[in-house]
Amino acid sequence: MGSTEGISHTGFHAGSSPAKNDSRAAAQVARRRVRAMSATLYPTLPHREPVAAPAARLALKTDGASRGLLDGAWWPRSRDLLSELPALTDVLDSLWGRVTRIAVNPEHWPVLPREIPVSGHVVKVGWFTSEIDPHKLLLLSYGTGRWDLLVVPPETGAESAARLMAAASDHDGPPLTASALIAADAARYAVSRTDQALDPDEAWEYEGGAPAVSVAANRQTGPPGPASRLIIGM
Structure with missing residues (x-):
C-alpha cells in the first residue's frame, strides 16, 4: 500500500x-x-530570374586611325556611373580591349566611386575638373590605348542624340570638343533637350527594341565603301 x-x-x-x-x-x-x-x-513563391540591363547606346568610329577629338559617343540612361558603366564595358572590352581606367569631369556625375565592378574585373575611376571636358568620358585600356567619347546627356531627346552620336563618330571629325559639339547642335536646331515626343515605333527603336548592333555605311553615290561607324544599342 x-x-x-x-x-x-x-x-x-x-x-x-x-x-x-x-x-x-x-x-x-x-x-x-x-x-x-x-x-x-503559403506555397513557395516562384524564383524570379534577374532582368538583363539594357545594352549601352553607342556610336563608334570603325577606322584604324582616329581623326578629330572624339572616337565616338555614348548615350547613358542616367547619371549613375556605377550602374551605367558595366553595360558600356561589356561592349568595349571585346572591341577595344579590356577597359581598366576611366576619367571624367565631376560636373555632371553626382557620385564618383573610386572603383566600379564590371564583368570579370574592376575599373578604376579618376576625375579632373579642368583637364577633361564636362561632356566627355576618357577610357584607358592597359597596353592597348586611349579613347575619348562624347557623353550625350541622358535627358537628351532621341533626335538630338542621334545627330550628336553621328557627328561624334564621323570619320573626319568633327574638330570640336564634346561641349562645343553639344552647344553647336543646340544652336543650329534651336530645340530643347527633350525634342518632340516620338511615336511608339520610334520610341521602341531608340530604347533598344531595334537590333542590338547595326552598322551605318558611308553616304556616297558610288559603289559601297567600308562602314564608317558602329552603332550599338539603338
Whole structure:
C-alpha cells in the first residue's frame, strides 16, 4: 500500500501520469497537423530570374586611325556611373580591349566611386575638373590605348542624340570638343533637350527594341565603301 502511494505521489509531482502523457501526445499531434496545414496555405513563391540591363547606346568610329577629338559617343540612361558603366564595358572590352581606367569631369556625375565592378574585373575611376571636358568620358585600356567619347546627356531627346552620336563618330571629325559639339547642335536646331515626343515605333527603336548592333555605311553615290561607324544599342 505504501509503495502504491509512493508511485502515485512521485508521478503527480513529475507530471508523468498516463492521463497527462496522453493529453501531451495528443497536443503534439494537433500542433503537427496545424503546421502541416499552414505549409499548404503559403506555397513557395516562384524564383524570379534577374532582368538583363539594357545594352549601352553607342556610336563608334570603325577606322584604324582616329581623326578629330572624339572616337565616338555614348548615350547613358542616367547619371549613375556605377550602374551605367558595366553595360558600356561589356561592349568595349571585346572591341577595344579590356577597359581598366576611366576619367571624367565631376560636373555632371553626382557620385564618383573610386572603383566600379564590371564583368570579370574592376575599373578604376579618376576625375579632373579642368583637364577633361564636362561632356566627355576618357577610357584607358592597359597596353592597348586611349579613347575619348562624347557623353550625350541622358535627358537628351532621341533626335538630338542621334545627330550628336553621328557627328561624334564621323570619320573626319568633327574638330570640336564634346561641349562645343553639344552647344553647336543646340544652336543650329534651336530645340530643347527633350525634342518632340516620338511615336511608339520610334520610341521602341531608340530604347533598344531595334537590333542590338547595326552598322551605318558611308553616304556616297558610288559603289559601297567600308562602314564608317558602329552603332550599338539603338
